[in-house]
Amino acid sequence: MEFVIKISQFLLSLSLLIVLHELGHFVPAKAFKTRVEKFYLFFDVKFSLFKKKIGDTVYGIGWLPLGGYVKISGMIDESMDTEQMAQEPQPWEFRSKPAWQRLIIMLGGVTVNFVLAILIYIGMSYFYGDQFLPNDNIKDGLLIESTVANKAGLLTGDKILEVDGYEIENFSEISEKVLFGKNITIERNGSQSTVTLPEDFLSQLIDSKEKRFINLREPFIVVEVPDTSFNKNSGLRKGDIVVALNDYKTKYADEVKLALEKFKGQEVSAKVVRDKSEIDIPLTINEEAKLGLVYAASSTSKTLEALGYYQYDTKEYGFFESFPVGLKKSKDRLVSYWEQLGAIFTPSTGAYKGVGGFKAIFDIFPNVWSWQAFWSITAFLSIMLAVLNLLPIPALDGGHVMFLLYEMVSGRKPGDKFMEYAQMVGFFILIALVLFANGNDIYKAIFD
Numbered sequence: 001m002e003f004v005i006k007i008s009q010f011l012l013s014l015s016l017l018i019v020l021h022e023l024g025h026f027v028p029a030k031a032f033k034t035r036v037e038k039f040y041l042f043f044d045v046k047f048s049l050f051k052k053k054i055g056d057t058v059y060g061i062g063w064l065p066l067g068g069y070v071k072i073s074g075m076i077d078e079s080m081d082t083e084q085m086a087q088e089p090q091p092w093e094f095r096s097k098p099a100w101q102r103l104i105i106m107l108g109g110v111t112v113n114f115v116l117a118i119l120i121y122i123g124m125s126y127f128y129g130d131q132f133l134p135n136d137n138i139k140d141g142l143l144i145e146s147t148v149a150n151k152a153g154l155l156t157g158d159k160i161l162e163v164d165g166y167e168i169e170n171f172s173e174i175s176e177k178v179l180f181g182k183n184i185t186i187e188r189n190g191s192q193s194t195v196t197l198p199e200d201f202l203s204q205l206i207d208s209k210e211k212r213f214i215n216l217r218e219p220f221i222v223v224e225v226p227d228t229s230f231n232k233n234s235g236l237r238k239g240d241i242v243v244a245l246n247d248y249k250t251k252y253a254d255e256v257k258l259a260l261e262k263f264k265g266q267e268v269s270a271k272v273v274r275d276k277s278e279i280d281i282p283l284t285i286n287e288e289a290k291l292g293l294v295y296a297a298s299s300t301s302k303t304l305e306a307l308g309y310y311q312y313d314t315k316e317y318g319f320f321e322s323f324p325v326g327l328k329k330s331k332d333r334l335v336s337y338w339e340q341l342g343a344i345f346t347p348s349t350g351a352y353k354g355v356g357g358f359k360a361i362f363d364i365f366p367n368v369w370s371w372q373a374f375w376s377i378t379a380f381l382s383i384m385l386a387v388l389n390l391l392p393i394p395a396l397d398g399g400h401v402m403f404l405l406y407e408m409v410s411g412r413k414p415g416d417k418f419m420e421y422a423q424m425v426g427f428f429i430l431i432a433l434v435l436f437a438n439g440n441d442i443y444k445a446i447f448d
Helices: 002-031 099-128 147-152 171-179 201-208 253-262 301-306 322-344 358-363 371-389 397-410 416-447
Strands: 036-054 057-072 130-132 142-144 159-163 183-188 191-196 214-216 221-224 241-245 267-274 277-284 294-296 313-315
Touching: 002 036, 002 057, 002 099, 002 358, 002 371, 099 322, 099 371, 099 397, 147 201, 159 171, 171 201, 171 214, 221 241, 241 253, 322 371, 358 416, 397 416
Parallel strands: none
Antiparallel strands: 036 057, 130 313, 142 214, 159 183, 183 191, 221 294, 241 267, 267 277
């Protein structure tokens, strides 16, 4: 059932983005009286799942869910319709239109993607508001279990104050800023210092295959004491929070782990919180530094707040207030993705190792249906689709825009043969990128 929910969200989001992107090309093409021969969701290689001709346009759904397209008459695109291009230009064809009209048609798709993301962020701000953990409310620092991060100089208990001069305001910003940052200003034991990350820090993280990076420090909460446990008669119950072992304070789960190593092979007196009261319980720690129970070191924000570990803030926005908030979120996400793209195209960072394809996108959708998560992911994917489509690669919108700008500046239109060859080169580049991204997915699935 979880797979059905994830795939449903994935396909709905992908379909929505593709249809609206192609509609962004379709509407101005029609407005400028340019004939659109096909409007397709997904690719119709050899056959279509559905198609219907209305006027001059065939509307359809293909079977290969790798994107979608509109086929515009008189345009050199992925269809490589050289037969049509060999004929005399017709008034309804793309190539017969003024350069400024062709530019608007080509920019229509990415414009819709940017506008869609802005509208989603505005709507989410209005309907859901924001719940966040201010960085100032993280009193005892962060949980940093990554050996790569530890080797670079970041340790559990550190407070991350700034990344490359950017002041961290919310916990949600920290991981992404550190991943693509260089100089990290931290506070440790009351003193500030700067940690400089190696250029290939992200590459090392990917190679380490460690799942944890930077997280909140959370309490050690007992989930179950199995009947086979050597502590089954200790009196420990589900929901108990271990806050001390002997005289060693263990407010957080990472401190419990350190205490277990310290007292392994011993009988200890554990102080636990139960129903807001503290009680002492004798426990046995075996030679492997284990308690023989199931625990959780992860909780919801409501639980952590109720236990007094963190104080979250909530902001609600009125209708008009949500507009500048949504615009700022869109801008921040755009800047963030651009920085990520820059790292990916800088080989020395090793960020390219983390590039994923369709499976990576599928994996970010939750196992339960959540409209809030769905719209948040869709907004990000819309920005991602817009940015990628603007890359100056022939066969992408950005490639067409590049040649159109050249034409408008120089007054000379690139020849059809040149455009055919450029389109072919761009197509092979795209295929290589798709194969690389999805190949990464397959490699991770096999070897991670």
